[in-house]
Amino acid sequence: MPATDAFPEIPLFDLQLRPEDLRAVADTLRSGWLTLGPRTAEFERAFAEQLGARHAIAVSSCTAALHLAYLAAGVGPGDEVIVPSFTFVATAAAAVYCGARPVFAEIVSRERPSLDPQDVERRITPRTKAVCVVHYAGYAAAADTLRELCDARGIALIEDVAHAPSATLGGRKLGTWGLAGAFSFFSNKVLSVGEGGLVCTDSDEVAELARSRRSHAMTSGTWQRHRGCADTYDVTGLGFNYRTDEPHAALLLSRLGGLEADIACRRELTERYRGLLAQLEGIIVPFADADVAGSSCYVMPIMIEADARQAQVSARLRERGIQTSIFYPSIHRFSAYRERFGEQSLPITELASRTELTLPLYPHMTHADQDRVVAALAEALAR
C-alpha cells in the first residue's frame, strides 16, 4: 500500500471483537451448518426480547430490511414514501425498489437534524403510503408525534433504526414505535458484524411477509427440509435472497451480550466530547446533553457554523491523522435522484450536508485520542 494510502491514526470507527465473539463464529463454522438455522432463530429471539418487539427477522442488510418493511406497509408503484433527505441513500432507494416515489422532507434544524413532523405533514398527499423516520446518529426523532400523525391518516410509520439499537424515546425502545423497524449491522455500526440487518415488528402479518420474502417466498427452507419437516415447497410471491447466514447470526448473538456495555462507553465518550466541544467557537453540536442518555451514540456529528469550510477542515484533520466523514450528503442532490425526481429545495438539509463533520467515535476510544481530535479541530477551525 503506498504511503499516501496510510490508515488514519484515529479512524472514524474501529471494531474490536472479544475472544467469545470469535469462538462463537468458529463453533458455527465447525458445525458445518451455514444457512438460516438454529443460530439465526436464537439471535432473532434474543434481539426481539431485548427490544421488546413480538418479532425480529434477521436479513442481509438494513437496505433489505427497509425494502421488506415498505413492502409490508403495502408500498407499491405510484405510491409515495416520505423520507428525510439527510440520511443514507438506502432510506429512499428502498422506496424506489417498490416502484414508489420518495418524497423528501426537512429536518428540524442543524441543532436537531431529525425529521421535522410539521414538514412531513405538509408533504402528505392521497398517494402517501408510508413515512420513514430516521433516528439520526442514534438520537430519537419525534417518533411519537409522527406516530399520531400517521395513525390519524392511515399511513404506515416505518422506523429506520440503522443507527439506534437499544436507543429510547420516553423510555420506549426505538424501532417499536412504527409498523416496522429496520436495523443495520454493517461494519461501522453500533452492533456490527460486516453485512447484516433486521426487521422488527409487533404485527404478525408484517413478520410473515418479511420472513417469506426474505427467502424467495418459498413455503419451506433448507433447514426444515434437513430436519425432515418439509418435503418440498411452493413459491407464493416475488421474494428475494435477503437471508443472513449462521456465522453472522452467531457473531450477532455473541455481540448482543456486549451491546449495552458498548453503548455505555459511547455515551460516556459523547458526554466528554460535548464538554470539550462546548469550549470551541464556530461549531454547533447537534442535540442536547439530556438526549445522550437515550441515544445509542452511533456517531459524533458536529456542524461548522460557517458555510463552505467542510472540505478544508476535513482535510486539515486528515493531515493530523484524524479521519472524519460526512453524515450525510443530501439524497435529493444526488444525480440519480435529481434525474428521476426533479430539482427540489430543502435549505436546512442542504446547509446541514454542507457543514456537517462526523468525528471519530468507538467504544474503546481513549480520552487522549479524544483530546487530540478536539485540539486538531480547534486548530483547523481557527485557520
Added chain:
Amino acid sequence: MTGWRVPLTDIAMAEQDVQAVLDCLQSGWLTMGPRTQAFEQVLADYVGTPHAVAVSSGTAALHLALLAGGIGPGEEVIVPAFTFVASAAAARYVGAEPVLCDVHAANDFNIDPDDAARAITPRTRAIVVVHMCGYPADVEALRGLCDEHGLLLIEDCAQAIGAHVGSYSRQVGTIGDIGAFSFFSKKQLCVGEGGMVATADERLAARVRLLRSHAMTSGTWDRHRGHDPSYDVVDIGFNYRLDEPRAALGLSRLARLAEGIDNRRALVRAYRERLASLPGLELAFDELAVERSSHFGFPVLLRDRDARDRFREALKAQGIQTTWYPALHTFSEYRNRTPSGSLPHATQAAERHCVLPLSSTMDERALDVVVEAVRGALASA
C-alpha cells in the same frame, strides 16, 4: 440433531478455513476491503474471466447482470422452466417478464435451444441459460442464437462453478456476456451466503460494481484511506456487497475446490456404475456431460411421480436424505407465465427425478450405504 445416516450434502470445514475467518474478524475490517479484492482476483483466475465481482448471493448476481445488461420494464427474458426460482425472479426485479421455455428431455435438465428460439418475440432481450446440477448446458448453440438475434446471454452458474463447456474447453460463465455464480452453503464453493458476477466486458463489470453498493462514487474503504470524503449517487443501486469474513472463507476454500469437484465426479461415476442396470431407475445426462460437470447434485430418474415419491419415502425410512426441484410453472406464483401452456420435458424432469446424497468430502462408505438403500427401495417399490 438430525437423524440422517447420509445427509443430502455436508460441509467439511478445514481448520485453515476457520482460521482465515478468525484472522479477518481480528483485523476489525469487515467490509469491502483487501480480502474481497483478493477473493475476486483468485476467482477470476480460476474461472478464466477478466472481471469477477463478489456479491451477496447468486440471486443478487443475476439481478445485477440483468441491470448491467440494460434489461428493463416491458422486455422479456427467456428462462428455462426447470431451475431455481431466482433465475426467473431476477427478471421481475428489473420489471421484465420471465418467459419460461422447455428443457431438452426428462433426462437432460438443461435448456433446449430450439425451444428457446421459439420463445423469442420482438420484446425478447436476453436468454438465461442454467447449468443444472453442475452439468453444462448447450451454451455454444445459445451463443449463436443470441448473436443472431442481438440478445444478451446470461449464464446462471449457481450450481456449476468449475464445469467445462464443450469444444471451448473453457469454464461455464465465460461464454455468455455475464455469468452469475452462487456460494450458498450447499454449493461446491460455499461461504454461507454469497455470489459473484463474471464478465469479460469491462463496462458491464463497472456497472455491476457500481450497482452492488448503492451506486456511490466512492466506498467506505476508499474514504478510510483518505480519498474523497463525499460522494455522489449516480443510479438506483443496492446493498449486494459481500463482506470480508465471507471473502476470507471463500478465498481459503477455493484452494480445495478443484479437489472437491474431482471427488464429486469420482463418486458420481461410482454411483452410475453401480446403479446403471437397476430396473426402474434411469440415469440422467451422459458420460461426456459427467466429464464436464462440476457435480452440484446427483439426479436419477424414476418411472413417474408416484414411483419417485415412493422411492424417496423408502430412502427416508433408511435414513437417506434426498431432494427434488419443482419446475417453475408448477409454483402458484409462476403458474400463468408459460406462453405455450405446456412444458412437457421440464414437467417430466421435475416429476421423475430424485437427487441423491453427494458432497465434496463424501466417502465410498457412505456411497455404499446409499446404493444399498436404493436397491432396497427399488425392490420394495
